Amino acid sequence: MLAADLPTPALVVDLDAFDHNRAVMSDAWPGVRLRPHVKAFKSTSLARRLADAGHVAFCCATIREMEGMAKAGLGHDLLLANEVLDTKRLGALVESGARITVAVDSDETITAVVAGGVREVLIDVCVGLPRCGCPPEEAGRLGDEARAAGLEVRGVMGYEGHVVGLEDRADREAKMAISMEILTAAHEIVGGEIVSGGGTGTWDSNRWVTELQAGSYLLMDTAYAKLGMPFRPALSVSGTVVSVNRPGGWAVADVGLKALGMDHGNPSVAEPAGAKVWFCSDEHLTFSVGPDAKAAQVGDRVRVLPAHVDPTVAYHERITVVQAGEVVDIWPVDLRNW
Amino acid sequence: MLAADLPTPALVVDLDAFDHNRAVMSDAWPGVRLRPHVKAFKSTSLARRLADAGHVAFCCATIREMEGMAKAGLGHDLLLANEVLDTKRLGALVESGARITVAVDSDETITAVVAGGVREVLIDVCVGLPRCGCPPEEAGRLGDEARAAGLEVRGVMGYEGHVVGLEDRADREAKMAISMEILTAAHEIVGGEIVSGGGTGTWDSNRWVTELQAGSYLLMDTAYAKLGMPFRPALSVSGTVVSVNRPGGWAVADVGLKALGMDHGNPSVAEPAGAKVWFCSDEHLTFSVGPDAKAAQVGDRVRVLPAHVDPTVAYHERITVVQAGEVVDIWPVDLRNW
Numbered sequence: 106m107l108a109a110d111l112p113t114p115a116l117v118v119d120l121d122a123f124d125h126n127r128a129v130m131s132d133a134w135p136g137v138r139l140r141p142h143v144k145a146f147k148s149t150s151l152a153r154r155l156a157d158a159g160h161v162a163f164c165c166a167t168i169r170e171m172e173g174m175a176k177a178g179l180g181h182d183l184l185l186a187n188e189v190l191d192t193k194r195l196g197a198l199v200e201s202g203a204r205i206t207v208a209v210d211s212d213e214t215i216t217a218v219v220a221g222g223v224r225e226v227l228i229d230v231c232v233g234l235p236r237c238g239c240p241p242e243e244a245g246r247l248g249d250e251a252r253a254a255g256l257e258v259r260g261v262m263g264y265e266g267h268v269v270g271l272e273d274r275a276d277r278e279a280k281m282a283i284s285m286e287i288l289t290a291a292h293e294i295v296g297g298e299i300v301s302g303g304g305t306g307t308w309d310s311n312r313w314v315t316e317l318q319a320g321s322y323l324l325m326d327t328a329y330a331k332l333g334m335p336f337r338p339a340l341s342v343s344g345t346v347v348s349v350n351r352p353g354g355w356a357v358a359d360v361g362l363k364a365l366g367m368d369h370g371n372p373s374v375a376e377p378a379g380a381k382v383w384f385c386s387d388e389h390l391t392f393s394v395g396p397d398a399k400a401a402q403v404g405d406r407v408r409v410l411p412a413h414v415d416p417t418v419a420y421h422e423r424i425t426v427v428q429a430g431e432v433v434d435i436w437p438v439d440l441r442n443w
Numbered sequence: 444m445l446a447a448d449l450p451t452p453a454l455v456v457d458l459d460a461f462d463h464n465r466a467v468m469s470d471a472w473p474g475v476r477l478r479p480h481v482k483a484f485k486s487t488s489l490a491r492r493l494a495d496a497g498h499v500a501f502c503c504a505t506i507r508e509m510e511g512m513a514k515a516g517l518g519h520d521l522l523l524a525n526e527v528l529d530t531k532r533l534g535a536l537v538e539s540g541a542r543i544t545v546a547v548d549s550d551e552t553i554t555a556v557v558a559g560g561v562r563e564v565l566i567d568v569c570v571g572l573p574r575c576g577c578p579p580e581e582a583g584r585l586g587d588e589a590r591a592a593g594l595e596v597r598g599v600m601g602y603e604g605h606v607v608g609l610e611d612r613a614d615r616e617a618k619m620a621i622s623m624e625i626l627t628a629a630h631e632i633v634g635g636e637i638v639s640g641g642g643t644g645t646w647d648s649n650r651w652v653t654e655l656q657a658g659s660y661l662l663m664d665t666a667y668a669k670l671g672m673p674f675r676p677a678l679s680v681s682g683t684v685v686s687v688n689r690p691g692g693w694a695v696a697d698v699g700l701k702a703l704g705m706d707h708g709n710p711s712v713a714e715p716a717g718a719k720v721w722f723c724s725d726e727h728l729t730f731s732v733g734p735d736a737k738a739a740q741v742g743d744r745v746r747v748l749p750a751h752v753d754p755t756v757a758y759h760e761r762i763t764v765v766q767a768g769e770v771v772d773i774w775p776v777d778l779r780n781w
Contacts, residue, residue, distance in 0.1 A: 112781065348574070367705045
């Protein structure tokens with residue numbers, strides 16, 4: 106099938122751009138030095154391409170992602186880089202043979218992990234982002250407590266999420282260094298082999314972590330594109346112009362906000378060139394094409410670049426993989442929901 | 444099962460609030476005077492409750508919604524209140540016995556409807572919202588063209604979407620009147636029995652339409668709540684506190700932006716009282732609970748009110764229906780995707 110014949114809206118990945126992004130990151134972070142973040146793509150078919158390239162250790166954000174990866178035979182070394190209390194579902198995976206490690210940052214989460222039957226943990230340390238992770242001064246105590254409870258403490262984790270999107274490189278690196286010094290200090294107290302952290306935005310500057318948690322680099326979005334990295338926009342939503350208002354100078358495509366993550370704002374229209382996004386509705390994207398609306402006809406295809414990759418993918422059932430205008434594969438988004 | 448034992452995040456509907464909202468609207472717009480908008484809830488189980496209350500004519504925003512409604516036996520009178528070119532799927536529904544009406548606003552969409560085998564249309568008129576709908580001066584010509592092509596023209600449609608969310612009631616009503624005068628004028632030229640339009644925000648003031656397209660009133664969100672209508676917040680996302688940072692004064696729940704429509708901004712936290720939302724990440728909601736974080740403990744439940752109902756529902760597999768703290772039903776969100 107030609108990509109131009111796809112029913113729309115369709116979530117599309119350009120395979121050449123994807124492979125380029127995969128290869129650039131693999132060169133810098135080979136094998137298990139990279140721990141690809143499944144939350145960015147939620148697809149075992151995509152994950153398998155990474156495993157085939159030697160990246161067999163993954164991290165996840167939800168229990169459902171962990172379960173799906175294990176079921177797909179991708180359970181060599183799965184980290185739940187998130188705190189959860191419903192750990193029994195994860196314990197069941199341990200029994201089935203997958204290697205399951207879970208982030209903990211409190212007495213309660215350690216208790217839940219033990220009760221659930223999970224055996225390995227990382228101590229999650231807050232390195233500046235107001236989210237999960239214990240205050241750094243509690244890391245040592247929690248590590249001791251976890252070991253006393255019979256858990257294997259593999260090391261520490263800390264995500265500099267407040268830093269990865271900063272557009273000024275010097276600013277980004279300076280603030281990352283502060284975060285990573287906090288994490289390194291916690292690691293010295295906690296012990297273990299792993300220092301896990303980082304992301305697409307700090308892929309070429311974070312030299313503190315032993316493994317990089319990156320996912321967005323594979324597909325990319327307009328927010329990360331601003332950082333001037335060598336990763337190409339591989340992800341787009343393909344749409345069709347369904348209405349053109351010539352007196353008003355606008356056109357409407359069938360790529361609405363239910364097909365796009367909107368927390369980073371409006372998407373961009375890559376094709377037709379010159380299109381300017383006005384707003385998104387549930388199932389519509391209104392864009393201007395100049396006073397005569399000459400650049401758009403009903404039935405034309407549009408290519409929309411999302412502002413945020415992760416919540417965009419989570420809205421779709423499948424990723425259609427395209428190479429040179431042909432559909433070459435379908436990757437089900439099989440790790441959605443919870 | 445108790446609602447408090449639900450795995451989280453869970454999309455929850457309070458049945459008493461839902462029934463209240465349904466009844467208030469049914470009193471004002473009984474039977475087929477109301478054409479409930481399926482896009483707001485994407486669930487045939489929910490739609491069946493409306494049909495049981497006499498609302499057997501529905502409108503949809505996607506072909507998938509139309510197909511699912513017909514398959515569920517809810518195809519008495521289905522309006523696709525949207526322009527599409529892929530009308531063959533809709534023509535197949537006509538053959539199977541469902542009554543299918545489609546909005547058209549151009550030569551191209553009329554051609555597509557004829558080619559697809561759909562037999563009934565509404566002329567969609569732009570009444571001020573820069574989206575679909577023909578310029579009003581083209582409505583008569585398109586009506587003639589549709590009839591010449593053998594289509595039954597049931598009337599006109601025009602959605603005052605630029606007006607329904609205006610918080611000042613007088614402003615909302617004044618602008619609605621302008622829009623509806625445009626629609627009425629187009630109707631006089633086009634003919635047919637139907638003038639379809641309106642929504643939750645104009646439910647008690649739009650006296651121009653013969654049928655009201657409303658959907659959000661059933662579940663509600665914080666954006667519509669600002670309008671001071673008698674509809675109650677029936678929809679929430681139930682979450683669990685997974686991390687508390689006492690020195691920082693914040694807590695983290697497992698209700699992230701992949702569980703929430705974010706185009707209208709951040710959600711609100713209804714419980715615990717006093718919680719103030721800082722930001723959402725993919726799977727996390729960070730909120731402040733005062734300097735001692737006394738109001739939140741790891742394991743506590745939170746109740747999150749979305750800012751926009753439609754894209755929130757579209758992220759979830761199911762709606763869990765709760766009454767007096769007990770789970771009493773599950774409504775699958777079976778009309779998602781395209």
